[in-house]
Amino acid sequence: MALIEGLILTTRSYRDNDLLVRVFTKEEGILTVMARGAKKPKSKVGYACQPYTWLIFDGAYPKNGAGLGFMNGVQESKSYRHVIQDINVSAYAALIAKLLDLAFEENQPQTSWYQKAVAGFEKLDAGIDPQIITNIFELQLLPAFGVAPNWQADPISGAVTGDFDYSEKYNGIIDRSHFDLDDHRLNLEPKTVYYLRQFSAIDIEKISKVTLSLMTKRAIQRVIDYLYDRELGLKPKEKVFIQKMAAWEGQLAIKARKGKS
Structure with missing residues (x-):
């Protein structure tokens, strides 16, 4: 015992x-x-x-x-009552739980990830944006799935500051001087790349408040979904539910605006 x-x-x-x-x-x-x-x-x-x-x-x-x-x-x-009672937060919690379950083998100690998991649910329960917390998990779990994009420096020049874009060809960020080397780079806004880089390395326990525009959040999510689709072919049903829920909310918002007008 x-x-x-x-x-x-x-x-x-x-x-x-x-x-x-x-x-x-x-x-x-x-x-x-x-x-x-x-x-x-x-x-x-x-x-x-x-x-x-x-x-x-x-x-x-x-x-x-x-x-x-x-x-x-x-x-x-x-x-975690807020996580359980708020359907939106609960949906993101379910996705985090699913990704953790898929990423690690049974009965294999993962002490640091256990601490991150508990910290993540504490942040969700405290009311921090559930999409942002989930995005952090999605990005930081990629290496556990065998995919490790380079978010830290341009592999060609070693540059760590400047304007960057994501290049699948170079498996990570490249700076502006090398944009012409990949015609299929993602053409991301600098702000999107900035937050992707931050989320890939941030300590979840140290997060106190994060506020991003809806446009920036959507751009970040598109990149993460692209990586999971292209690199892993992974789209859990929990992710599908979140996407459907977002679509329903969008339709309700449109109807509300029409009714007001």
């Missing part, structure tokens, strides 16, 4: 009264634990077995790094 600290990513029903809980643990990375009887009214663990809950529980790690672990009792827990 052990005391296990972790962040619940997802849960799913198993048999009549049990739950399989996907947990990003501090010590052993991502694993699945069985919470027996969690769906019973008098369960000692059911109240804490909700996605996006941080907890410390009595349990056991999977034997020999394979199979299921177990959750027998909860010592301490914290539910």
Whole structure:
């Protein structure tokens, strides 16, 4: 038996009264634990077995790094209520959880990423723009998927300041003097490149407030979606839901403006 600290990513029903809980643990990375009887009214663990809950529980790690672990009792827990109650924030949280789950193998310690995950959910719960927090995760997780764009310097000249654009040919940024070397560069606005570079390296724990225009946020998202589509061929259903939700909100805004006029 052990005391296990972790962040619940997802849960799913198993048999009549049990739950399989996907947990990003501090010590052993991502694993699945069985919470027996969690769906019973008098369960000692059911109240804490909700996605996006941080907890410390009595349990056991999977034997020999394979199979299921177990959750027998909860010592301490914290539910991120704003994340759960706000459908927009919850949608982005689901995407972060999915990307973390896809990026790392089971039962492989990821201590630094565990800390980032907890910090990210703290920021979401504090009301910081969920798209920006998610964009930071998307960019910083790319190396874990085997894709590592160079956001730091022009690979040809070594320049770290100036006007840059993204070049798939050179797997990262190139400065203005080299734009003619890639006819298929993305033609990004300098502000977009600036924030992509910042988000790729920023410490999530140090973020206190970020305010960007809708146009800049859309430009950043287009680049990230381009990288995930082109380099990974990855488009989780959570991403599709967010895109559909944005489309619905756009249609409602148009209807509201027409009604006002």
